[in-house]
Amino acid sequence: MQRLFKVQTSGPGLYEFTGEVVRFVRDSGLREGLLTLFVQHTSCSLLVQENADPDVRQDLDEFFRRLVPSSDDPSMQWLRHTNEGPDDMPAHIKAALTPVSLSIPVTDGRLALGTWQGIFLFEHRAGGQTRRVVGQLTS
Amino acid sequence: MQRLFKVQTSGPGLYEFTGEVVRFVRDSGLREGLLTLFVQHTSCSLLVQENADPDVRQDLDEFFRRLVPSSDDPSMQWLRHTNEGPDDMPAHIKAALTPVSLSIPVTDGRLALGTWQGIFLFEHRAGGQTRRVVGQLTS
Amino acid sequence: MQRLFKVQTSGPGLYEFTGEVVRFVRDSGLREGLLTLFVQHTSCSLLVQENADPDVRQDLDEFFRRLVPSSDDPSMQWLRHTNEGPDDMPAHIKAALTPVSLSIPVTDGRLALGTWQGIFLFEHRAGGQTRRVVGQLTS
Numbered sequence: 578m579q580r581l582f583k584v585q586t587s588g589p590g591l592y593e594f595t596g597e598v599v600r601f602v603r604d605s606g607l608r609e610g611l612l613t614l615f616v617q618h619t620s621c622s623l624l625v626q627e628n629a630d631p632d633v634r635q636d637l638d639e640f641f642r643r644l645v646p647s648s649d650d651p652s653m654q655w656l657r658h659t660n661e662g663p664d665d666m667p668a669h670i671k672a673a674l675t676p677v678s679l680s681i682p683v684t685d686g687r688l689a690l691g692t693w694q695g696i697f698l699f700e701h702r703a704g705g706q707t708r709r710v711v712g713q714l715t716s
Numbered sequence: 717m718q719r720l721f722k723v724q725t726s727g728p729g730l731y732e733f734t735g736e737v738v739r740f741v742r743d744s745g746l747r748e749g750l751l752t753l754f755v756q757h758t759s760c761s762l763l764v765q766e767n768a769d770p771d772v773r774q775d776l777d778e779f780f781r782r783l784v785p786s787s788d789d790p791s792m793q794w795l796r797h798t799n800e801g802p803d804d805m806p807a808h809i810k811a812a813l814t815p816v817s818l819s820i821p822v823t824d825g826r827l828a829l830g831t832w833q834g835i836f837l838f839e840h841r842a843g844g845q846t847r848r849v850v851g852q853l854t855s
Numbered sequence: 856m857q858r859l860f861k862v863q864t865s866g867p868g869l870y871e872f873t874g875e876v877v878r879f880v881r882d883s884g885l886r887e888g889l890l891t892l893f894v895q896h897t898s899c900s901l902l903v904q905e906n907a908d909p910d911v912r913q914d915l916d917e918f919f920r921r922l923v924p925s926s927d928d929p930s931m932q933w934l935r936h937t938n939e940g941p942d943d944m945p946a947h948i949k950a951a952l953t954p955v956s957l958s959i960p961v962t963d964g965r966l967a968l969g970t971w972q973g974i975f976l977f978e979h980r981a982g983g984q985t986r987r988v989v990g991q992l993t994s
Contacts, residue, residue, distance in 0.1 A: 611889075626808065632796040644922075658911045669915065673902055676954065678903075678958040680754065691755075711967045715854045715888060715993045716854060748857060748991075772936045775948070779948050820893055
């Protein structure tokens with residue numbers, strides 16, 4: 578079973594879509610198996626992270642912006658791929674440092690997420706985007 | 717087929733549990749398919765890494781501690797999420813930089829690990845914890 | 856269904872092998888399911904990244920070389936595991952920061968890659984190597 582999730586973003590940061598994924602698994606009727614998510618882009622990524630304190634999401638986003646500054650930052654003058662904007666190549670780098678695919682087991686008809694785990698689209702581009710994530714259930 | 721692995725940790729570092737996973741696959745009788753591991757936490761992660769020289773594990777752990785210092789380090793004063801201790805937010809960041817899930821093929825009834833590959837729980841918190849990893853076999 | 860891909864490398868960088876993987880999926884006849892790739896080494900990794908502008912690959916490689924310099928660089932004097940050459944321990948670290956396994960859905964008999972996505976072996980060692988990647992299809 579497969580479903581396409583669309584996640585609307587509006588600049589860098591973590592966008593939770595746990596609810597949609599939970600419903601997809603529930604509606605499928607699958608009792609035990611594996612859910613895999615795959616993002617069809619190279620400038621955003623996927624994360625399973627804490628969904629309790631929103632400060633965690635802000636700190637995660639800021640860490641990555643400090644690790645990989647915009648290409649107009651003096652420390653990033655060595656970048657070659659700058660023609661798509663100062664946020665583009667850093668976005669590719671952040672997408673290489675974080676997952677393009679994630680797999681989560683299904684147990685007794687439910688996603689086997691831990692208590693504090695949520696599923697996030699991690700946007701790395703400056704502008705708003707509609708991001709496509711393919712969800713696949715296998716048994 | 718599914719199994720829950722519990723890995724006891726006592727501070728930051730890599731804890732190998734290849735043996736338990738190998739036994740799970742062998743006991744399942746599966747000849748060809750896929751083993752997926754998923755860690756139900758947001759402050760530790762999973763790694764497949766060299767299990768020959770223990771210095772590799774120490775160097776890996778130290779690299780991540782240098783890249784993401786404790787939140788009481790002067791370089792990390794910008795962190796917001798500090799109420800769960802100076803090791804907590806850095807643990808979330810390290811968990812974002814390393815896998816929450818891993819998939820390894822099963823070939824002729826065995827995990828298709830390379831010669832020097834072992835499976836590790838990568839603990840990022842300071843204290844001792846019992847960590848939960850769900851293993852799922854699909855064919 | 857399983858296939859072993861061999862990727863010949865000649866020093867650090869990204870080596871695309873999307874074509875071989877696409878053919879494996881097509882030849883399998885599978886209409887819907889999941890392709891998983893797993894690299895049987897601990898000093899190279901896998902990436903799904905942009906395959907349009909080759910500058911993106913160069914920038915990615917250079918970012919990782921700047922983040923994790925060779926162990927004969929003054930900033931890396933703390934490394935212990937240096938007996939296999941100055942490129943070896945940095946290669947293990949880069950392999951921990953990037954995926955050992957990737958999963959991509961199969962939709963209507965084709966890999967569900969986005970428009971600009973290619974599949975790459977990311978070599979982190981200095982010398983030439985033949986790298987083994989196991990591909991597994993599950994439904």
